[in-house]
Amino acid sequence: xxxxxxxxxxxxxxxxxxxxxxxxxxxxxxxxxxxxxxxxxxxxxxxxxxxxxxxxxxxxxxxxxxxxxxxxxxxxxxxxxxxxxxxxxxxxxxxxxxxxxxxxxxxxxxxxxxxxxxxxxxxxxxxxxxxxxxxxxxxxxxxxxxxxxxxxxxxxxxxxxxxxxxxxxxxxxxxxxxxxxxxxxxxxxxxxxxxxxxxxxxxxxxxxxxxxxxxxxxxxxxxxxxxxxxxxxxxxxxxxxxxxxxxxxxxxxxxxxxxxxxxxxxxxxxxxxxxxxxxxxxxxxxxxxxxxxxxxxxxxxxxxxxxxxxxxxxxxxxxxxxxxxxxxxxxxxxxxxxxxxxxxxxxxxxxxxxxxxxxxxxxxxxxxxxxxxxxxxxxxxxxxxxxxxxxxxxxxxxxxxxxxxxxxxxxxxxxxxxxxxxxxxxxxxxxxxxxxxxxxxxxxxxxxxxxxxxxxxxxxxxxxxxxxxxxxxxxxxxxxxxxxxxxxxxxxxxxxxxxxxxxxxxxxxxxxxxxxxxxxxxxxxxxxxxxxxxxxxxxxxxxxxxx
Amino acid sequence: xxxxxxxxxxxxxxxxxxxxxxxxxxxxxxxxxxxxxxxxxxxxxxxxxxxxxxxxxxxxxxxxxxxxxxxxxxxxxxxxxxxxxxxxxxxxxxxxxxxxxxxxxxxxxxxxxxxxxxxxxxxxxxxxxxxxxxxxxxxxxxxxxxxxxxxxxxxxxxxxxxxxxxxxxxxxxxxxxxxxxxxxxxxxxxxxxxxxxxxxxxxxxxxxxxxxxxxxxxxxxxxxxxxxxxxxxxxxxxxxxxxxxxxxxxxxxxxxxxxxxxxxxxxxxxxxxxxxxxxxxxxxxxxxxxxxxxxxxxxxxxxxxxxxxxxxxxxxxxxxxxxxxxxxxxxxxxxxxxxxxxxxxxxxxxxxxxxxxxxxxxxxxxxxxxxxxxxxxxxxxxxxxxxxxxxxxxxxxxxxxxxxxxxxxxxxxxxxxxxx
Numbered sequence: 001x002x003x004x005x006x007x008x009x010x011x012x013x014x015x016x017x018x019x020x021x022x023x024x025x026x027x028x029x030x031x032x033x034x035x036x037x038x039x040x041x042x043x044x045x046x047x048x049x050x051x052x053x054x055x056x057x058x059x060x061x062x063x064x065x066x067x068x069x070x071x072x073x074x075x076x077x078x079x080x081x082x083x084x085x086x087x088x089x090x091x092x093x094x095x096x097x098x099x100x101x102x103x104x105x106x107x108x109x110x111x112x113x114x115x116x117x118x119x120x121x122x123x124x125x126x127x128x129x130x131x132x133x134x135x136x137x138x139x140x141x142x143x144x145x146x147x148x149x150x151x152x153x154x155x156x157x158x159x160x161x162x163x164x165x166x167x168x169x170x171x172x173x174x175x176x177x178x179x180x181x182x183x184x185x186x187x188x189x190x191x192x193x194x195x196x197x198x199x200x201x202x203x204x205x206x207x208x209x210x211x212x213x214x215x216x217x218x219x220x221x222x223x224x225x226x227x228x229x230x231x232x233x234x235x236x237x238x239x240x241x242x243x244x245x246x247x248x249x250x251x252x253x254x255x256x257x258x259x260x261x262x263x264x265x266x267x268x269x270x271x272x273x274x275x276x277x278x279x280x281x282x283x284x285x286x287x288x289x290x291x292x293x294x295x296x297x298x299x300x301x302x303x304x305x306x307x308x309x310x311x312x313x314x315x316x317x318x319x320x321x322x323x324x325x326x327x328x329x330x331x332x333x334x335x336x337x338x339x340x341x342x343x344x345x346x347x348x349x350x351x352x353x354x355x356x357x358x359x360x361x362x363x364x365x366x367x368x369x370x371x372x373x374x375x376x377x378x379x380x381x382x383x384x385x386x387x388x389x390x391x392x393x394x395x396x397x398x399x400x401x402x403x404x405x406x407x408x409x410x411x412x413x414x415x416x417x418x419x420x421x422x423x424x425x426x427x428x429x430x431x432x433x434x435x436x437x438x439x440x441x442x443x444x445x446x447x448x449x450x451x452x453x454x455x456x457x458x459x460x461x462x463x464x465x466x467x468x469x470x471x472x473x474x475x476x477x478x479x480x481x482x483x484x485x486x487x488x489x490x491x492x493x494x495x496x497x498x499x500x501x502x503x504x505x506x507x508x509x510x511x512x513x514x515x516x517x518x519x520x521x522x523x524x525x526x527x528x529x530x531x532x533x534x535x536x537x538x539x540x541x542x543x544x545x546x547x
Numbered sequence: 548x549x550x551x552x553x554x555x556x557x558x559x560x561x562x563x564x565x566x567x568x569x570x571x572x573x574x575x576x577x578x579x580x581x582x583x584x585x586x587x588x589x590x591x592x593x594x595x596x597x598x599x600x601x602x603x604x605x606x607x608x609x610x611x612x613x614x615x616x617x618x619x620x621x622x623x624x625x626x627x628x629x630x631x632x633x634x635x636x637x638x639x640x641x642x643x644x645x646x647x648x649x650x651x652x653x654x655x656x657x658x659x660x661x662x663x664x665x666x667x668x669x670x671x672x673x674x675x676x677x678x679x680x681x682x683x684x685x686x687x688x689x690x691x692x693x694x695x696x697x698x699x700x701x702x703x704x705x706x707x708x709x710x711x712x713x714x715x716x717x718x719x720x721x722x723x724x725x726x727x728x729x730x731x732x733x734x735x736x737x738x739x740x741x742x743x744x745x746x747x748x749x750x751x752x753x754x755x756x757x758x759x760x761x762x763x764x765x766x767x768x769x770x771x772x773x774x775x776x777x778x779x780x781x782x783x784x785x786x787x788x789x790x791x792x793x794x795x796x797x798x799x800x801x802x803x804x805x806x807x808x809x810x811x812x813x814x815x816x817x818x819x820x821x822x823x824x825x826x827x828x829x830x831x832x833x834x835x836x837x838x839x840x841x842x843x844x845x846x847x848x849x850x851x852x853x854x855x856x857x858x859x860x861x862x863x864x865x866x867x868x869x870x871x872x873x874x875x876x877x878x879x880x881x882x883x884x885x886x887x888x889x890x891x892x893x894x895x896x897x898x899x900x901x902x903x904x905x906x907x908x909x910x911x912x913x914x915x916x917x918x919x920x921x922x923x924x925x926x927x928x929x930x931x932x933x934x935x936x937x938x939x940x941x942x943x944x945x946x947x948x949x950x951x952x953x954x955x956x957x958x959x960x961x962x963x964x965x966x967x
Contacts, residue, residue: 240562240596261600407589407594407604471567523567
């Protein structure tokens with residue numbers, strides 16, 4: 001549908017926020033037959049959704065401290081294994097006890113897991129070293145739990161795709177400037193189209209605030225107070241997988257105590273620091289954070305000390321104050337769904353917050369239930385049983401690959417599951433690799449640009465992994481920019497996009513720029529600036545993709 | 548603090564030192580002739596990250612790698628690219644059996660032992676058109692290929708009968724890892740080495756036990772057998788170097804490279820303690836001359852125009868200069884040094900029917916250079932390059948040691964070195 005038509009229509013529900021929660025809510029609403037518009041101020045999954053470990057919790061991490069979250073996690077964990085197979089890697093996880101930890105905690109931990117319904121098997125250290133050779137060999141105890149690895153970008157896109165297949169509209173780069181309020185009733189949203197600078201209004205019967213940490217601002221614009229506690233966490237990405245299983249420390253949650261194998265890399269995290277709400281858009285990682293992560297990381301897997309760190313990043317957990325605590329100091333751990341009609345006397349406005357990426361589906365279900373109750377819709381929720389696009393039966397198998405070198409085709413199946421069938425691969429050009437580190441072909445780029453709402457290279461990276469490998473865009477970004485320029489017939493725009501993309505890559509490399517990462521960055525700078533003169537062709541000041 | 552902790556971030560396969568500069572791919576002889584092979588960067592460091600995620604990402608295209616090591620020579624970051632590819636092939640083949648053909652091609656010594664017994668028959672039969680057609684269709688050994696002729700007498704038999712006794716009388720001593728080619732196909736090269744070493748005062752001795760170095764076993768996926776043989780050879784070499792204090796000489800660049808570098812890197816049979824005690828004969832002799840420990844006196848009338856081809860593994864070791872400079876000492880020899888280009892055979896690779904065309908395409912640049920050089924013969928330190936160049940250019944190919952032995956004025960050399 002053309003954007004102009006979207007602006008004219010009145011929707012049953014407008015969802016603010018294109019993270020996993022917003023996407024999951026949009027999918028659920030669409031599957032229950034509502035007309036849906038989802039708006040996102042940047043790209044999809046740019047907030048907390050795209051800035052975490054990529055860990056599909058078993059719930060074990062919360063078992064001792066928060067049994068409700070633990071139960072939610074294990075139940076959603078089992079659901080996601082079925083409905084989001086192509087986003088999930090069933091790695092299992094270990095909770096290890098090191099000599100500096102109290103082995104007595106293990107018993108408490110295992111019992112808490114069992115109470116929450118999480119399978120937790122105590123392994124002997126020898127067995128733990130055998131099944132996960134990367135683990136610190138000095139460990140004195142280990143427990144195996146059903147943790148897994150999940151790709152939040154893919155998960156969000158799959159939810160959006162399904163929502164769209166069921167009639168939803170989705171707009172990225174549309175920022176909510178305010179809500180349209182008429183007599184204690186929210187009737188729509190005022191939007192700023194960041195792509196063309198237009199200000200528009202769109203009407204909807206219910207507006208769902210699924211904007212994560214930014215939800216506080218959205219609510220404020222309607223005169224509603226929600227107290228968020230931004231908790232910042234930094235993480236490091238290593239150049240390849242050193243571990244095949246998630247490894248956690250078996251102790252009370254602390255800094256840098258989880259190492260997750262994600263796709264071709266592994267990620268150690270996180271730190272945890274309360275920050276003022278005003279600073280939630282500053283995602284720079286500090287030297288101190290890098291030090292803590294590495295120092296703790298090598299205790300989990302000693303080989304991290306000699307593995308290249310390709311970048312550092314940070315995210316903000318959207319923790320929310322408990323409504324029942326007037327001081328606003330205590331934090332609600334679980335999912336928070338606020339019907340502002342009941343709470344604040346403002347009709348047509350629902351906030352869904354708290355929770356975790358892991359429980360996004362349940363959050364969507366809870367929010368959709370609230371919306372349906374208001375609209376009198378009685379359709380049941382089917383998101384727990386209906387597979388997401390990409391996870392249906394019949395994904396192309398390895399035997400469907402063409403005989404010649406098929407690295408890109410394999411990688412695409414790994415990323416897109418059954419949707420990989422949509423990627424053109426019948427000729428040499430479509431099979432040619434754009435991103436050599438991650439095996440992204442011209443065909444996959446075409447598919448992403450034409451079907452997955454890609455406006456720039458950063459969007460493309462989130463849909464495909466272009467530029468996420470060890471060279472951080474050195475070889476692929478100019479090829480991808482060239483293709484984008486070709487599709488859009490805009491060479492100048494492609495050059496600017498290329499420069500912005502390389503800047504964005506450098507930002508993540510900068511906190512860990514030593515050794516091979518620095519050599520890599522220097523070669524990149526030499527190619528693009530020294531050889532191609534990109535810095536002279538394009539002025540990138542103030543043109544960064546808002547992260 | 549973090550930088551210090553990571554000051555030497557060398558992971559086991561060191562693929563993370565790769566900065567994706569792609570120089571390796573520009574020198575890969577296979578990638579240059581086919582789009583079916585993605586080149587060393589992609590097959591090595593890039594693919595390795597995916598194979599670590601899941602071994603199912605192994606791509607059959609990796610079998611097209613020649614293991615010529617040109618990528619490793621070119622890499623400015625010191626990544627062992629070809630080793631990474633070899634390891635990937637090795638893990639992917641675990642549990643699979645090599646085909647009859649590959650087993651036959653790989654077992655150069657077993658085949659040699661049998662063929663020596665019936666050399667005239669074997670040579671005649673292997674050369675017959677019907678045999679070649681059967682091998683082509685049944686065994687998938689390309690019909691264009693001719694197996695190197697088998698000698699009636701093994702080098703070791705000759706050595707024991709005619710040379711062994713005299714060796715102890717020399718003032719200095721070396722051991723000789725002759726390899727399969729010298730033993731079964733071309734004992735003359737071994738005889739030339741003995742003649743040459745004796746003339747400069749060195750007695751030559753066989754190793755206590757020598758088995759095929761296994762380079763063909765590795766290439767054909769027979770890793771267990773390769774490992775067994777490597778252990779036997781390593782023990783013999785260790786004895787020669789550490790107990791007898793003899794340098795172990797070789798006359799084949801591939802055997803040398805395999806013993807010194809592939810044993811520890813690919814087979815995990817550690818020979819690093821005796822690595823310096825293994826040397827190609829030309830390097831050993833060059834150093835002796837250079838240090839003025841021995842003198843070579845050449846015939847004045849050895850007028851030949853010869854082109855030198857640097858074998859890939861020779862280039863990997865960086866030792867071509869020793870062979871070239873030694874031959875340059877021959878006063879009337881007109882030596883043309885060719886640009887380093889792979890000949891395409893890569894041991895048994897080019898014998899396989901599926902590789903024949905690619906093998907010839909890879910070698911075509913070299914063949915043209917040779918033909919342009921207008922020489923009467925080609926010199927190279929690798930026996931499989933020899934077969935390939937002989938088949939593809941029609942010119943005779945000789946080992947530098949044989950050329951030196953031919954060009955040497957034996958009496959004068961003996962006298963100059965004080966040998967009666």
